[in-house]
Amino acid sequence: MEFPIAAFHSTYSYHRMAPQNRISLDPKDNGKDSSFLPESWTNKLWPSSSETDGSSFCPCPKGFMPKRYIVAVLACFGFMIQYGIRTNLGIAVVDMVNNHTLGDLQVPAPFHWSQITVGIIHGSFFWGFLLTKVLGGYLAVRFPANRVFGASVLCSACLHMLVPVAADLHYGVLIFIRILQGLSEGMTFPSSYGVLSKWAPPLERSRLTSIMVTGQYAGILFGMPLSGVVTEYAGWPYAFYMYGAFGITWSVIWALCVWESPAKDPTVSEEECLFIEKSLGEFYQGTNHQSTAQDTPWRDILTSPPVYAILVTDTAFKWTLYLLLTNSPSYYMQAFDMQVEASGLITGMPFLFLALCLPVAGSVGDWMRTKEVMTTTNVRRLFNTVGLSVEALCFLIIGCTNSPVASMTLLSVGMASAGLTLASGYNVNALDISPRYASIIMGLSGAIATFSGILCPIVVGTITYDKTAKQWGYVFIISAVILISSVVVYFFLASGETQPWSNPKPRPDDDDADEEDVFVKKSKIPEWMKKPKVPEWLRTAGDGKPSEPEPQDEAAAKDAGKKATDKLMAQPVVDDGSPIDWVDGSTNFVQIAPEDPYMYNTERDF
Template sequence: MRRWTSDSEEEQEDESPLLAERGAAQGSIQQYPPAAKVPVCCSARYNLAALALLGFFMVYALRVNLSVALVDMINSTSHDQENRSANVCPDHTARPAVPHNSTGRKYDWDSDTQGWILGAFFYGYILTQIPGGYLAGKIGGKLLLGFGILCTAVFTLLTPLAADLGAGYLIAVRALEGLGEGVTFPAMHAMWSLWAPPLERTRLLSLSYAGAQLGTVVSLPVSGIICYYLDWVYVFYIFGTLGVLWFILWYVLVSDNPQTHRTISDTEKEYILSTLKNEVSKGKEVPVCDMLKSLPLWAIIVAHFSYNWTFYTLLTLLPTYMKEILRFNAQENGFLSALPYFGCWLCMVISGYIADFMRERLLFSTVAVRKIFNTIGMIGPAAFLVAAGYTGCDYTVAVIFLTLSTTLGGMSIAGYSINHLDIAPTFAGLLLGITNSFATIPGMVGPVIGKILTHENTVEQWQMVFYISAAINLFGALFFAVFASGTVQIWSVVTNKAPRG
């Protein structure tokens, strides 16, 4: 049972955290103070989750639309023709022809250049992760997240111009987009450390971050439709404009914390503040050495890196796999590439509610819930990803396996993805910046390695890509299962200040 300090016990404010009892590490159930029933409908915290969902919808819509548009930007009679494996699977000639009114320019970029273009985003993305997390903890996450997405939207609008100027300019613009988006997840984590009551934490975060999957679900097929019927340049103009409109809503309606929210009820404000009262240690110095030695933190880093290797590989290369191996056209490519992420979005939302139900009603310990969901959410995708490589030209089974792989990955939102807030809510934004920096490396090198391994686009080459992703996923799942924790670490809450008096 946690010890609760009164407002007058200032000396113990940093030393009696909500999750303080040492025995909790062995699986004891975390207790929270009783609170009056606070409505969910139209509440400030769920309104924040809804706007965050729309924000991360834009984050991923702006990020992944190039994966589809690039297929239509390449001159298929040039370098791409040399790498096409037209005889791997039969073309779908039985389908009626659909008018294709594309007038966009085509570019003679070879496979390696395409890999660098797809990976360039992450070279900017990695640079602002840790600074973003640190700044969000100091100045708040609202403006940091908002301007991060706004910058990405503006550079998205400039993408067609950059492509006309040359591959180098396009790579630079994509890297600048990455700089803008690099602050988004750390900033949101920092905001949730001030907004999310512990027993609602998983569902609130899974709801907001599920916007990323929803953005992928919508962006991939819509981008395919735009390319097919209009012109690939409109992919960037339309999504870039939507990003600017979202920023206006975010700026007007969102506050950094419950205290500064204009329309929050007194009941909800008191509920949030009372449940988080002793979790966050204000003004605490960053315990760098203790972080470096923390196995629970390294468990999140390894799991995050491993999951993202598979996620980013499929995110950037799945449209190419659909086109070159399974031989789907641009319109079908977008829909079928999006199907796995629809399953992932649905799984993320459901997992959040189930995980909180297990903690609140079934009295599972936090660490048990995190390990269960993370194990299923990483080993399941690895198994189905390998199986997908052996489906040959069976389009139906291939799409089913790829969909199941990505869908099960959504369960990890209730595993490693939220674990930052369990072990160190004071530094949640900074920790996510750290783990996401490591987890950005797969986005930088995964597409490049994938393109290098699939020069001839044979089934065997794609099997190797899937094998590598599955092996890394399996390692991450096992590492997290052994070393993860569900309780606030002592280095997150014990003050560094000298004793008073």
């Protein structure tokens, strides 16, 4: 469809224009009620749609990937690299503390660390990871989220390249590096939601989020075998150098290609930019508004039921995620006497199905909202309930089975169903209830869910002290109960509507604040001076008769003002331009023609 944006591109340089100087996207401002644009143009700029946010229409060029999808794909690769970094140490540490072969050579263990020391090295990552979850969300609101996201991956990659050197110095130095890595990576997930809050239209949030989140599980799926191959044939230090190089290269590409918002991106098309920002309503909320700690509605966030629904569900899902990440190989080895190689292969299968399910579930969820099959709230409830309930059912059956094939199949089905809730359930819900503060909400959620990663290994180790299949069954049954509990909480507390506290009131120094409000706030004019009340004895029509009372209706007031102006302009005037009535005093407001003021009847010399 022809889109006439180029016709006024030369007049309005859209990308370099301050938000308050751009053409408004509100039809009542300069659209169909304005003579600025022809009606045929405004019909294309503001097409009729059953969606209130207008996000079902996008005049993007066909045959080319829209920029918002490029942003999501690049974020996906960023997550792949970072989750590959997380899994890399677990693979490399085997050769770091044990005798191993490198090609045809027998290599002695370079480090003699105890199991407790190795456990502390692994756990130290979460010490830093926990601390910056909320901080990362706040920084993504306070500063451009794309920079926070890119800096997080870059710092983690650079620190990862220092691991071999740190390990050679002392394991205490390595623990310090791991803490710094956790501090860096803790900001990645919440800041990614800050990026999507500026780039994802409401009806495409599930799709774009699922593309981005797929990188996490693809990083786990491909990261483990890739690290194993590099460690076996090149040596364990090169696995760290490889992922560090990947992260640095990606950071450069991200910095060059991704901007804070469509309005600031010179490479995005005018059509896509208008579409995204109109659907998000950024022109009404102010794209240049940067929140501070005082602006953030902390009390409202911490007392919001929909926020608690997200927190509880995320904590429950992360329990099952960390269970599979850290204990799946041990489960297959202890319950079914499998070899390490076979258990490692089977462990990756559930994440493969999860990664495949995410984009499909995200597209279906967006389709249901676009076609108005369900409201956003009901779509989130449906996908969350079905996804986690099926996963819980699979875990219950696993707790009662003694077959490794059945267990592997049920775990794969369970994780695939979890893709429903990640793509169109709670994992996207923060963007629904508060696009502006989604990064803070997900940072808070991630911080609380991190305790699942800390507590899960402890609980599993306590229950499976005899390493029997029956004890492992108890672990999966407990996990199923946790999932069902979160489903109930989310169903009753969740919401898909934007919360009242999401959009803060504009400050007087905001560029997009109303000019009248700014004047009133800065000058502090008293209320009684804004609308002076005229006494009844002054309201006369010039003939001594009381005039009609002031109209209360705004339209009537405008009409009365127009009539008064027309009457005044129609009156004859004297030489000085004043109406005759002003001279003869037939009205209350008398203006006498000046008699040579300040000249004292002397002749002017100019």
